[in-house]
Amino acid sequence: MTAWDRVVLVLALTLLPFLYWQFWQPTHRGETARIKYDQHLIQEISLAKPQTLRVKGELGDSVFEIKDQQVRFTHSPCQNKVCIHYGWLTHSGDIMACLPNHIVVEIVGGERNYDAIAF
């Protein structure tokens, strides 16, 4: 092992923690919920203020709860309640939908998270 070998090894081993620090930053919270009925934007609402809101969809009213910078479906006229079971939405870029009621919720603002990583 030459002196330069040691330099390379030390550099490589110090680079690794830096890479983790650089690329594995925690995900960011979103700031706004964007509620759509089909393709039409119905409401864009801040997640800062806790509240309950009602949005008219295909079958009836979907009810949302906003609390602690999160949003979820609490009531839905649909049959399987998949949207309610989805739970809370927090991170920017996250999407949930009630397909029977044609309602889509997307979190925006802040720094976007990744929806999927394919390789």
Added chain:
Amino acid sequence: MPSPFKQTPLQLIPTREDHRIAWLAAVAILIHVLESAVPMILPGIKPGLANIITITALCLYGWPTAAWVSFLRVLVGSMIIGSFLSPTFLLSLSGALASLAILKLATWLPGRGLSALGYSVLAAMAHMSGQFLLAYLLFIPHPGIWRLYPLLMTVAVLLGIINGIISHRLVNHLRR
């Protein structure tokens, strides 16, 4: 009247170096093909044992030989596996070119320079980075893939060290 199209027979006289490159490339291709048959736990991770030959060629015969061996390995290896000009081939090529570039730079280091170990670690890291850059620019232009980068670089450094040790022993053995 002699035909104007008459051709003189083309004669190729292989030099000692040509033979050497051919032998080394043959070994590298064999390793490359065998390795491609081994299933891997994680996508993107491969021991890269064929790079041992590249590093050994670099230490014993210099950069041009190593470059030839590496290039031939990627080209012929992909033809045997059947991935020639496919995304796999492009990733393989970009990795090889990136590691050859860094190895060229590394040969300019003053003093005793690097041994097989240092070369191998540098080459492994450059290989991974080159592939990542190409994957990002060409196949998955989404910043999400960089989340995999630290993980795969860790594996690259570890495998670079292991391959470097093997290559170092091989160089010492062949020099005797």
